[in-house]
Amino acid sequence: MPVETIDCAAEELKAESAQVRVDVDKFFANLLAPTGDSRQRLFDAMRHAAIGGGKRLRPLLTIAASRLFAIDPARALRVGCAIEAIHVYSLIHDDLPCMDDAELRRGKLTVHKAFGEAEAVLAGDSLHALAFEILADPDTSDDPFVRCELLLELARAAGPSGMAGGQMMDLIAEGQTLDLPAITRLQQLKTGALIEYSVEAACIMAKLPAESRTPYRGYARNIGLAFQIADDLIDHSGDEAAAGKPLGRDADAGKATFVSLLGEDRARQQAALLVEQAIEHLSGHGEEADLLRSIARFAIERDH
Template sequence: MNASPAAFEARLKTNAREIETLLDALLSKGMREDEIARPEILRTAMHYAVLNGGKRLRPFLVVESALLLGGDKGAALRVGAALECIHCYSLVHDDLPAMDDDDLRRGKPTVHIAFDEATAILAGDSLLTYAFDIIAADETKLPDQSKVALILALARSAGLGGMAGGQALDLAAEENTPDEYGIVTLQSMKTGALIRFACEAGALIAGASTDDRKRLRAFGEKIGLAFQLADDLLDVTSDATTMGKATGKDISRGKGTLVALRGIEWAEAELRRHVEDATQLLAPYGDAAATLAATAHFVADRKN
């Protein structure tokens, strides 16, 4: 139950192109109904933040999870685009001097460097808001009940008890290094919550059973843990050129990671365990889940 590496890469790239085409249209100069104006500097900063490269992994998971369960691809692409807006907003804000203070993102100047801090803050705010607009809009062809469920799940994943809360814990970790449970909690929120949503969203789009929703949610949780472990390993084994951003910053700031706490060998073994657990969750779907299974391996094996 696995897609070939070449087939997987081709599918990932195709999805990325589709998502980027949609995001480009959503962030065009053309105003939507009830908008008063689109200030050009803000629109340009949002466009720069979102269309700045990246694998579009989260939208890919939305689309593939939806297709696995018979969901509509057009609706999945729009939900995926909304999720990518949330993800990119978080990167814009994480890079700010008051947060992680990074000058590079995907090998390019971060938004507050390319523009200015105030514009970067507003770009992040606007991307966050726009995500819910995209899901709620008439162009997203889903029943209202499904839209409400998606908006609620995304809000819970992105806010106080999810990604934003995880960033708060991450900032606090610079002062007081958390224990292993604290690190896992932090990472499950900051990184894992949106990946979990991406997989669960597919079931919501497809109107699938509660069992399917729980299974894909669990799959998302596992690959979210794997993603962060792989990230932490890359932070100590890779370089800025390969990563497209500064490396080694967590260690220099004294932040706790599982790699720092338990060592590289342990982390590599734990990473493989998460991938195995994730693929086992997909076993009931057989070959139909080959692409999602390949995604779990891709998350662990990526180089940036």
């Protein structure tokens, strides 16, 4: 691809992703409006975590994938925000003292540091329930079959066979030396399942039969892995100010990562290969898939 086309795609990605950040913030500001009773502190904690931060990768993926099938953008945004609510709840609980004991997240204090531990547990639990409430609402889709499938697959991606199961594997992995297949499996559950769902959700909204979803799931699986390798590279040698959190924690904890197992150079090559393969999965599409292609390239060209 000529350099100026890539530049142009990068500019477009920047604009689209800025728009998604604004739209997701608006959605959460509206959803988490002040209650005027003693639950206010809970809503403040949820707003602290859900508004104004993060790359919003998952909603961006849902919105980008929904363009392949000409899905109503407002509905794609609702689904993207449900996924982001799950992601944010998992970050809040992950940051707790009994888990990663983190002080900073997205350049701000973590929820338990700003509001207290009990509040962080409850804010996470509340966002978890809200994700399902968003999807079950008829505003998400007229078709109850679509809503049910969106709900079922999100519950699977978030639960013990997906994200929560991966977090358990990650806990157990501390002090063990995992090999590459084990790290790959852990990552596919811990972060991959929700990233894959972000793309699959658009297929569900488009009522694509399961057998036609293979390339989109392949795309999502590849960029999920590429993102994880890029995260490991940033944790290994990135800039703390750009990342908005302390780095080098995996090495400090003695955790195996793609970078510790492959070395920096091979990890970079592997990520680049995954991005190429992800884009290859989109070969049946024209320019309606350009945003998904740009997201794939961005996976490895970022500093946070």
